[in-house]
Amino acid sequence: MGRRVDQPTYEIVGPLTRFDERDSVFARERLRPGSPLERAYHALHPELKEIDRRLARFIETVDEPGERGEQLNTALYQCSFGPVAGLALPDIVDGPVAERRVHVPPDLAARRIKAIARHLDADEVRIGPLNPAWVYSHRGTPPFFDYYRPNPPHFAGLPDGYSGLRWGDPIELPHTTAISMAFAQDRRLLRTSGTPFSDFEVGRVYAHSALVATQVAAYIRALGWSARAHHMRHYDVLVVPVAVDAGLGELGRCGYLINQRLGANPRLVCVTTDMPLALDKPVDLGLQDFCRKCLKCATTCPVQAIPRGEPVVVRGVRKWKIDEVKCLLYWGHLGTACAICQTVCPWSKPPTLPHRLVAEIAAHIPAARRFLIWADDVVYGREFRPAPPPRWGSETIE
Numbered sequence: 001m002g003r004r005v006d007q008p009t010y011e012i013v014g015p016l017t018r019f020d021e022r023d024s025v026f027a028r029e030r031l032r033p034g035s036p037l038e039r040a041y042h043a044l045h046p047e048l049k050e051i052d053r054r055l056a057r058f059i060e061t062v063d064e065p066g067e068r069g070e071q072l073n074t075a076l077y078q079c080s081f082g083p084v085a086g087l088a089l090p091d092i093v094d095g096p097v098a099e100r101r102v103h104v105p106p107d108l109a110a111r112r113i114k115a116i117a118r119h120l121d122a123d124e125v126r127i128g129p130l131n132p133a134w135v136y137s138h139r140g141t142p143p144f145f146d147y148y149r150p151n152p153p154h155f156a157g158l159p160d161g162y163s164g165l166r167w168g169d170p171i172e173l174p175h176t177t178a179i180s181m182a183f184a185q186d187r188r189l190l191r192t193s194g195t196p197f198s199d200f201e202v203g204r205v206y207a208h209s210a211l212v213a214t215q216v217a218a219y220i221r222a223l224g225w226s227a228r229a230h231h232m233r234h235y236d237v238l239v240v241p242v243a244v245d246a247g248l249g250e251l252g253r254c255g256y257l258i259n260q261r262l263g264a265n266p267r268l269v270c271v272t273t274d275m276p277l278a279l280d281k282p283v284d285l286g287l288q289d290f291c292r293k294c295l296k297c298a299t300t301c302p303v304q305a306i307p308r309g310e311p312v313v314v315r316g317v318r319k320w321k322i323d324e325v326k327c328l329l330y331w332g333h334l335g336t337a338c339a340i341c342q343t344v345c346p347w348s349k350p351p352t353l354p355h356r357l358v359a360e361i362a363a364h365i366p367a368a369r370r371f372l373i374w375a376d377d378v379v380y381g382r383e384f385r386p387a388p389p390p391r392w393g394s395e396t397i398e
């Protein structure tokens, strides 16, 4: 395992500023041109108007019903991403807390929660402090259930104290601790990048991890402590830095968390709570040095959305910053998510004994890193090698 350290490996160089979810590309792509929200947002950010219209055109084409072949693809998308939308209900992500509180020693409670999460299928679980700087300042992503009504409340019958349900609502989260969980995606299906099968796998893992996050949150609430699940249908926090603080991995050049065993491959969810839990330490995998020498994600990204230079300061943190507009527009061009950077990363390998050994060497022996990067290129290629669709997906349907 990488070295356990007292501080995460990203560098804080100024006051940390909370991220406004309205500024995320996934919120901006949903701004319908001419709608009240779009006008309100672009009155504040006129410089983003044109680019956001391009993002909105992408999402409109995704939402349109297509030809028969496209319908087969849309059906796959709906199958994996659709039903899980119900897991974003406020009383599922949050909800009532049992009146009677069970007091458990923090180390025992942490062990029990990790065991439950693993039994529910989380591949990696760690617990860290919740830095308030990683909580979104304002709600930005519209409800997944009702895109087309202007800024509806998510639901009626909200639990007491629940806020931040409409676009632009401030978000306050009083929790102190975060349980971060990582779920592996099938590498082969992800390598069908640009086909609906890659998206299908992404959606499958998003859905499964969302369910587990809500289950873990429900467990903690049933013990009498407040707990909220954060998953792809309802984030209040930036799950990557939260996971870095818990020691699940380090932030890579490609913008994803890199975990020693799962590489850039996992999907992340977390549960925040006020329950006292023993905290894990962050990890140092030597990744900041490794990424400086590697650049494989940056050179294989089809639209140069991943920087090749040095990290820059973003809201008080020095880090590599990807161009998410370029990335999302490329997804629009493909009609699916891309995921090339996740699959080419040398850390994204099956956790076989030889690969685990190589990851150990990479984490602990800086002098070996250039050789390992060269060896990865020789064995797996410097370029992205797409995988063919699965057999069940290539059979013709008349």
Ligand code: SF4
Binding pocket: 300, 301, 302, 303, 304, 305, 306, 322, 326, 327, 328, 330, 331, 338, 339, 340, 341, 342
């Ligand atoms: S997902 Fe694709 S387009 Fe986006 S940064 Fe990664 S490689 Fe580039």
Ligand code: SF4
Binding pocket: 252, 253, 254, 255, 258, 264, 290, 291, 292, 294, 295, 296, 297, 298, 344, 345, 346, 347
């Ligand atoms: S591909 Fe290389 S540079 Fe990119 S995140 Fe992985 S290790 Fe870092």
